[in-house]
Amino acid sequence: MGPLIINDIISQNTNFFLAFLIGIGFGFILESSGFSSSRKLAGVFYGYDTVVLKVFFTAAIVAMLGLLFMSLFNWIDLDMVYINPTYLWSTIIGGAIMGAGFITGGFCPGTSFCAASIGKIDALFFIGGMFIGIVIFAEAYPLLEPLYKGSFKGTPTLPQALGFKDGVVVLGIIVVALGMFWVGEWAEKKFPREEY
Amino acid sequence: MSESNKPNKKSRYINPYLGGVLLGLVLIAANFVSGRGLGASGAAKSVIVATVNTVTPQHAENAQFYSEYNASHPEGPMKAWLVFQMLGVIVGAFLSGAIFNRLKFKVEHSPKITSRRRIIFAVLGGILFGFGSQLGRGCTSGSALSGMGVLSLGGFISMAFIFGTAFALAWFFRKNWI
Amino acid sequence: MKPRIFLALIIVPLGLILAAVPANTTHPYKLSPEDLLEYVNSGMQYFSPDEVAHMLVNKDPSLMLIDVRSEDEYDKFHLPGAINIPLASMLEDQWKDYLNQDLRYNVFYSNGTVNSNQAWMLTRQLGYENNYVLQGGLNYWVETIMNPTAPPATSPDEEIAKYDFRKGASQALGGGAVVESSSQSAPDLPKIAPRPKKKRVEGGC
Numbered sequence: 001m002g003p004l005i006i007n008d009i010i011s012q013n014t015n016f017f018l019a020f021l022i023g024i025g026f027g028f029i030l031e032s033s034g035f036s037s038s039r040k041l042a043g044v045f046y047g048y049d050t051v052v053l054k055v056f057f058t059a060a061i062v063a064m065l066g067l068l069f070m071s072l073f074n075w076i077d078l079d080m081v082y083i084n085p086t087y088l089w090s091t092i093i094g095g096a097i098m099g100a101g102f103i104t105g106g107f108c109p110g111t112s113f114c115a116a117s118i119g120k121i122d123a124l125f126f127i128g129g130m131f132i133g134i135v136i137f138a139e140a141y142p143l144l145e146p147l148y149k150g151s152f153k154g155t156p157t158l159p160q161a162l163g164f165k166d167g168v169v170v171l172g173i174i175v176v177a178l179g180m181f182w183v184g185e186w187a188e189k190k191f192p193r194e195e196y
Numbered sequence: 197m198s199e200s201n202k203p204n205k206k207s208r209y210i211n212p213y214l215g216g217v218l219l220g221l222v223l224i225a226a227n228f229v230s231g232r233g234l235g236a237s238g239a240a241k242s243v244i245v246a247t248v249n250t251v252t253p254q255h256a257e258n259a260q261f262y263s264e265y266n267a268s269h270p271e272g273p274m275k276a277w278l279v280f281q282m283l284g285v286i287v288g289a290f291l292s293g294a295i296f297n298r299l300k301f302k303v304e305h306s307p308k309i310t311s312r313r314r315i316i317f318a319v320l321g322g323i324l325f326g327f328g329s330q331l332g333r334g335c336t337s338g339s340a341l342s343g344m345g346v347l348s349l350g351g352f353i354s355m356a357f358i359f360g361t362a363f364a365l366a367w368f369f370r371k372n373w374i
Numbered sequence: 375m376k377p378r379i380f381l382a383l384i385i386v387p388l389g390l391i392l393a394a395v396p397a398n399t400t401h402p403y404k405l406s407p408e409d410l411l412e413y414v415n416s417g418m419q420y421f422s423p424d425e426v427a428h429m430l431v432n433k434d435p436s437l438m439l440i441d442v443r444s445e446d447e448y449d450k451f452h453l454p455g456a457i458n459i460p461l462a463s464m465l466e467d468q469w470k471d472y473l474n475q476d477l478r479y480n481v482f483y484s485n486g487t488v489n490s491n492q493a494w495m496l497t498r499q500l501g502y503e504n505n506y507v508l509q510g511g512l513n514y515w516v517e518t519i520m521n522p523t524a525p526p527a528t529s530p531d532e533e534i535a536k537y538d539f540r541k542g543a544s545q546a547l548g549g550g551a552v553v554e555s556s557s558q559s560a561p562d563l564p565k566i567a568p569r570p571k572k573k574r575v576e577g578g579c
Contacts, residue, residue: 003231010229016280018229023284024291025222026234031292033215038304038318042373045366051212056341058216058381059223063345065388066224072395075228082232084334084343086350091339094332095354097324099361102336103369105321109329110236110285110337112322117286118293119301122318127240129322134237134244136323137330138261145260148331154477157347166347167392174389178382185378193374213377 002076027114036115038106038122045103047191050184057177064170088151105129208296223345230277233342237329239282241265245273278338306373317372405498419494420509421481424536427519427543430454438478439508442493443485453483453515454547461489464496474502483508483515520544 004010010018034040034051043049070076102108107115107126115123137144159169209215226234245265249256256262265273293299305314329335332354334343340358343351405413413419429437430453439456441448448458459469461484473480474497482490482505490507497505508515522540525533 002228004229006231015230016275016277019226019277019280020284020287022222022226022229022234023281023286024288025225025284026219026281027285027288027290028292029215029218029222029288030285031289031298032210032296033212033219034209036289036293036298039306039373045363046370046374048374051209051215054212055216055219056336058213059219060341060344061385062217062220063223063227064347065385065392066220067227067346068392069388070224070228078346080231081227081346083346084339084348084350084354086348086353087333088353091332091350091353092357094328094330095357096361097328098332098335099328099358099363100365101321101324101326101328102358103321103362103365104324105318106373107318107321107325108236108336109240109325110234110335113236113282113285114289115304117289118299121301121303122305122314125315125318126322126325129319129324130237130240130326130329131244131322132319133323133326133328134241134330135326137327138244138248138259141259141261144331153349156349158349158352159347161349165393167389167395169347171386171389171393174385178378178386181378211377213381217381 001074002070003080006077006080026110027117030111031114031118035111036118036120036123038115038120041108041111042103042106043193044184047187048193050188053180053184057180061170061174061177064173068166068170083155083157085155086153087149088153090148090150093147101133208298219341220345223342226281226342227346232277233338233345234281235278235334235338235342236282236285237326237335237338238276238278240326241330242269242273242276242279249273308374309372314372317369410495410498414491414495417509419491419498419505419507421479421506422509423515423519424539426453426481426508426515427540427547431543431546436478438472438480440472440480440482440493441484442482442489447485451512453512456483459493461493464493473497473505474500476504478504480505481508482506484511485513486511519547 001007001009005012005015030036033055034049035055040049040051044052067076067078067081071078098108105112105126107123109127109130112123112126112130116127141148157166159166162169164172223233226232245256245262248262249266256266269276290299303311303314305311325335333339333350334354336355336358339351340355341351344355345351426437426439428434437455439453441452441456441458442461442464443458444460444462445458448456448460452458457472459472463469464473480497482493484490484493487507487510490511494505494507510518519540522537522544525537
């Protein structure tokens with residue numbers, strides 16, 4: 001049955017409209033969980049606020065469980081769902097640069113839009129910086145193209161790469177995540193910060 | 197149930213675990229409806245390409261980055277799933293801010309640094325993130341979160357390197373946050 | 375009860391269930407007989423020679439030509455970049471990774487279309503996707519791409535464009551002499567139904 005757009009159950013325009021609705025949900029949840037505050041976001045790196053850890057991993061696990069169960073009941077065809085292709089080096093280097101950007105700016109693109117929409121001025125400047133960064137990439141594109149398009153490994157999934165079944169990997173991730181939540185709670189008690 | 201935040205702070209944020217569950221449901225919905233996950237940096241890319249198209253169409257044709265994007269988006273760069281999703285994000289965040297009374301123009305920064313310093317670092321962070329997200333084909337929402345949701349290896353690698361690098365560099369930036 | 379304990383109590387059992395259930399056996403990888411008939415009637419498994427020529431000329435890395443004839447015939451002549459998997463030995467282990475993959479389009483070809491279609495049906499029912507058949511086979515390929523006949527000057531523009539392309543392709547691919555305009559070019563192949571382009575959703579961010 002799913003994904004709906006693939007099986008032509010909905011039209012492209014409905015798809016865009018639903019994208020808008022899904023975005024509303026996304027933005028609402030991000031903001032109400034506190035992702036519109038750069039100090040809360042950066043808190044995970046210093047231990048005083050691990051909201052990023054909790055929300056991120058809970059969301060990923062719920063999504064994994066949900067999609068795999070839906071696939072078991074044949075409600076969605078997981079082969080048709082987009083899986084990020086793996087371009088090894090561009091992901092690694094891009095990820096490192098993004099990590100630096102995260103600790104410097106305290107936002108990521110999605111959260112910066114959330115924060116900007118509730119009036120955070122530093123988020124607006126972050127978005128401005130993002131545009132500049134994209135233009136820099138665009139201008140340097142001919143030089144970066146080999147890195148950008150190189151080391152294409154197809155679209156492997158983690159279970160495929162590790163050689164385990166999907167369910168086993170998900171269980172492993174659940175265990176790791178729960179461990180991290182417990183550590184997170186401990187860290188928050190140990191490194192408290194005042195109101196922000 | 198006060199384990200979500202500091203004990204004596206009137207926390208107007210929802211419980212993070214609840215937030216995580218809801219976000220996971222939204223992610224499932226996105227995959228079910230449109231066969232893809234969420235995202236953010238792609239929308240910024242669309243905006244840039246659309247701007248360049250209008251301001252300097254010549255350059256858009258010559259520079260490979262823009263021409264490739266335009267070729268794969270025959271109906272215009274702004275008619276993309278991510279753009280509509282981002283519009284929704286802005287609306288949703290605004291609604292949440294309105295409901296929880298957080299709408300306020302301010303520069304949020306640690307009391308130990310100045311606003312100006314915060315803004316400079318925000319711009320720098322933005323530049324790095326803009327560049328990195330294009331190179332890494334996604335940001336934390338699109339690649340890491342959505343990628344992990346479908347168990348993509350690329351998503352996990354992206355996640356590991358973003359957070360790993362940030363942790364590694366955290367000590368150097370501690371003055372800005374703590 | 376603390377939220378995190380509550381959450382753990384729910385996701386751990388769900389995870390255990392998923393880990394225990396046998397992997398995805400509900401996914402139908404074989405086409406039902408009705409689907410198969412519909413497929414072959416509409417010719418969705420075909421790649422037209424023009425398409426293949428395009429990809430060869432552009433050095434498209436997503437194309438993988440597979441010659442299903444015997445080794446001798448392969449050695450005598452094969453299409454550029456093609457590998458040889460004789461039909462008789464197609465089920466051998468050594469070819470599994472070539473036949474069952476999702477990086478490229480595998481296009482089977484033989485002299486005509488019988489053997490290549492057999493190869494296609496065999497692999498399709500094994501559940502392997504991304505396998506296709508060169509429409510018309512080598513015979514048609516040589517007639518149209520390698521030795522394109524110039525259409526009479528009164529033909530519609532697209533005929534002439536097609537001819538020009540084929541001429542260029544044949545030279546790029548080491549083709550034979552160009553046969554001058556005769557009043558009939560090789561019969562056009564039946565139009566293939568548009569291949570359900572693996573509706574790859576565009577994603578990423």
